[in-house]
Amino acid sequence: AQTVTQSQPEMSVQEAETVTLSCTYDTSESDYYLFWYKQPPSRQMILVIRQEAYKQQNATENRFSVNFQKAAKSFSLKISDSQLGDAAMYFCAYRRGGGADGLTFGKGTHLIIQP
Amino acid sequence: EADIYQTPRYLVIGTGKKITLECSQTMGHDKMYWYQQDPGMELHLIHYSYGVNSTEKGDLSSESTVSRIRTEHFPLTLESARPSHTSQYLCASSEFGRGSSNEQFFGPGTRLTVL
Numbered sequence: 336a337q338t339v340t341q342s343q344p345e346m347s348v349q350e351a352e353t354v355t356l357s358c359t360y361d362t363s364e365s366d367y368y369l370f371w372y373k374q375p376p377s378r379q380m381i382l383v384i385r386q387e388a389y390k391q392q393n394a395t396e397n398r399f400s401v402n403f404q405k406a407a408k409s410f411s412l413k414i415s416d417s418q419l420g421d422a423a424m425y426f427c428a429y430r431r432g433g434g435a436d437g438l439t440f441g442k443g444t445h446l447i448i449q450p
Numbered sequence: 451e452a453d454i455y456q457t458p459r460y461l462v463i464g465t466g467k468k469i470t471l472e473c474s475q476t477m478g479h480d481k482m483y484w485y486q487q488d489p490g491m492e493l494h495l496i497h498y499s500y501g502v503n504s505t506e507k508g509d510l511s512s513e514s515t516v517s518r519i520r521t522e523h524f525p526l527t528l529e530s531a532r533p534s535h536t537s538q539y540l541c542a543s544s545e546f547g548r549g550s551s552n553e554q555f556f557g558p559g560t561r562l563t564v565l
Contacts, residue, residue: 379556379557379558380542440494
């Protein structure tokens with residue numbers, strides 16, 4: 336069975352600085368997807384960024400980028416120019432390719448933005 | 451506007467009551483999911499569906515049941531609520547098929563408290 340590990344329960348960063356959230360996963364599959372989701376306090380979970388395992392190029396979405404190391408099974412999220420609105424719980428998630436399976440989530444990292 | 455809705459948003463109920471949590475989506479997605487988010491924020495898949503008349507149990511064993519009579523509707527029922535069912539329940543949906551984005555769209559959640 337696949338597992339997702341987020342080793343940082345909480346991270347703090349100064350506004351406008353850069354922060355990296357860590358995620359490792361374990362799977363025997365070759366076809367899978369990795370995601371970072373953001374859950375602001377009392378608000379809806381939204382997708383931040385997605386990475387297909389077959390793509391070697393790291394995904395980027397504006398200030399958000401990932402460092403996908405397939406051999407090491409590592410999938411970290413870098414947030415550049417941190418903003419107050421980035422404060423939230425961030426969840427790393429895995430999904431097997433080709434099926435209707437749900438997501439396997441890590442335990443989450445609480446990101447605090449210091450003004 | 452395409453979206454995913456959950457009602458009620460908050461529910462406080464006594465032990466032994468039967469409850470149904472509603473989830474509807476207007477995106478025409480075939481796949482739908484229920485996740486349970488415990489007070490420590492960890493998320494676990496409890497049910498999913500490939501489409502109408504399809505329901506499957508997820509990774510976390512749950513006493514709840516689900517039904518999928520219409521594409522857009524995926525209600526979750528607890529026949530006899532207990533304090534151990536106190537949690538937040540998140541509904542999600544996604545497209546089905548290898549050409550899809552595999553992104554799951556989440557509803558706002560139902561926060562259930564059983565006294």
